[in-house]
Amino acid sequence: MGPLATLPVFFDLAGRRAIMVGGGDGAAWKAELLAAAGAVVDLYVPADQLGEEMASLLNAPTAAGDIRHHDRPWAVDVFAGAAIAVGDLEGESEAQAFACAARAAGVPVNVVDKPAFCDFRFGSIVNRSPVVVGISTDGAAPILGQAIRRRIETLLPPGLSDWAALAARTRAAVMERLAPGPARRAFWERFADWALTTRAPHADAEDDVRRLVGELAASSAAGGRVTLVGAGPGEAELLTLKAVRALQAADVILFDDLVSDDILELARREAKRLLVGKRASRESCRQEDINRLMVQFAKAGKHVVRLKSGDVSVFGRAGEELAELRRQGIPAAIVPGITAASALAAAFGVSLTHRDRAQQLRLVTGHSQKGGLPEDLDWPALADAHATTIFYMGGRMAARIAARLVAEGLPADTPVAVAANLSRADETRAAGRLSELGAIVERIGVDRPILIGIGRVFEEAAAAQPTAELDQAASA
Incomplete structure (x- = not known):
């Protein structure tokens, strides 16, 4: 373990005496905190020095512990039998005297906002008692500590206390x-x-x-289960909180090769990670092999996370995996992710269902199981100028998609938007017209993960950058 700025400890104060000196707002917050931890807080401050917050606190019932007001200044005799001492004191000389008296009595001491006189510090707290999280920056950046607390608050559900x-x-x-x-x-x-x-x-x-x-x-194997998790379009910050929790509870992670390293870094370190990605024109893991691995590890009692790019339920072959898990009697759950179509809309700053331009939104596969243009699609219906159509995995079919839609009656000047590696540092976007779709995709690169959007919602993008490649998101 590397060096620690301070030692994080959790101090049991239930039923023990705590000395509190000061009548201001800072002292009120510390007194309330000590009482919440079950301490019997002896407050030493003359009544005429009680601030509004402290007066209100003394008149309110405490959830735990107690606060007893002594209408007098502190003195060296107050420390006998105390477990902890806290002072909210402005003057340096009085702060030093308070700290020295407490230490002489063998009582750990904290003087608010005066680190030189502190044996311990109060950090930011996330309260899910009996789960309690403390955050300290060793006094270097309290606001950073508060920001970290807010981030942790979002990760820990309120019901954690009951659990x-x-x-x-x-x-x-x-x-x-x-x-x-x-x-x-x-x-x-x-x-x-x-x-x-x-x-x-x-x-x-x-x-x-x-x-x-x-x-x-x-049987220890009874704990085996599978969670299908959507990793989103690529950027780790676009993961859902539920997805992060699943990754941090996984024993085995079977992941697609479109899943970024940043996302895998969020997983539990001890988790076994296996690449099972499937990509066009590359040697890849068969679906039967992926199913076998999920079943094998789950029957060994492992928590298996099947991590897929985008959303699990959108062109992710989740149906085949869930069917196999049901056949094997293995519990399975789904954690949805942000699908690439949503990331495309964000990248171009559009609404896919702008009410003046699109009354329908369609998510369509861009190639058949045999690798060619899907012939079982309702192409006449897709050639609708009042709809937005998003083609997944259609890079190699781009020119044929455009030709087929034009043949079915969609105007050749219909706006199109194309993106590769959405939400990643090397994201590339381009816009233009349907007649130019094949050339746009060729310029971006057909071997990259391509998403194609077709419809009038992309009109501004097409007009602003006709057939021209836009800046990469990293430099936008």
């Missing part, structure tokens, strides 16, 4: 029935998955927990 309480009630049964090792770890991984993906325990949650304990006691 932690449920864990406390069932922990004895878990420790008694499940031996250390795979079975116990499988239980806690499943429990954590419930806690982080469910708003609050439902009425039968405790029965479900005890049932899982019984199943794992009979």
Whole structure:
């Protein structure tokens, strides 16, 4: 382990004395915090020095602990038997005297906003008690600590407190029935998955927990399951929170080759990662092999994450995988992702369903199972000037797609938008007209992951940059 600026510890103050000096807002916040941790807070400050916040706090009931006001200044005799001391003192000399008196009595001390007189510091707190997260920047950047707290707040659902309480009630049964090792770890991984993906325990949650304990006691492989996760178009920040939680709970990750390294970095370090991507014109893993791997690892008791680019349910062959998992009796869940069509709209700054230009939105595959132009599509219906059509995986078919749509009656000057590697550092975009679609795609590169948008919603992009390649997103 590298050097630590401070040692993070969690101090049990339940029923213990805490000394608080000061009557201002800072002192009120610290007194409330100490009482919330169960401390009996002895507040030493003359009544005429009580601020509005502190006066209100003294008149309000405390959720835990207690606050007792002593209408007098502090003195060296107040520290006897105290567990902790906090002072909100303006003058340097009084702050130094307070710190020295506390230390002489063997009491850890904190003087608000005066690091030289502090044995410990208060950080930012995320409260999901009994789950408590503390964040410290060692006093260097308190605002950064608050920003980190806000980020963590979004990751931890409010119902986590109830799940932690449920864990406390069932922990004895878990420790008694499940031996250390795979079975116990499988239980806690499943429990954590419930806690982080469910708003609050439902009425039968405790029965479900005890049932899982019984199943794992009979066979550690009972914990095996598969989660199909949408990785979005590429940028890690476009992952959903639920997707991040799944990655951090995975034992095995089977990922497509369009999934970025930044996204894989969010996974649990111990997770086994296997590339199973399928790309046109490249040697790739067969769908049967992917299905076999999912089943194999899940039946060994692993949590398998099948990580797909874009959205799981949009041209991701999820149907075949789910069908196989059902046949094998393996629990499966889906975590949706941002599909590439949404990323295309964001890249060009358009609404795909602008009410004045498009009454329909269609997501269409750009090639058949045999690799050619799909002949089973309703091409006359696709040649609708009042719809937006997004072709996935259509790079090599671009010229043929354009010719077929024009032949079916779609005007050759219909706007088109093309993008490769959406939301990534090397994203490239271009706009133009339907008659130029093949040339635009050739210029961008048919071997890259291409998305094609056709419809009047792209008119401004086509008019502003006719047939010209736009700047890469990284430099936009």
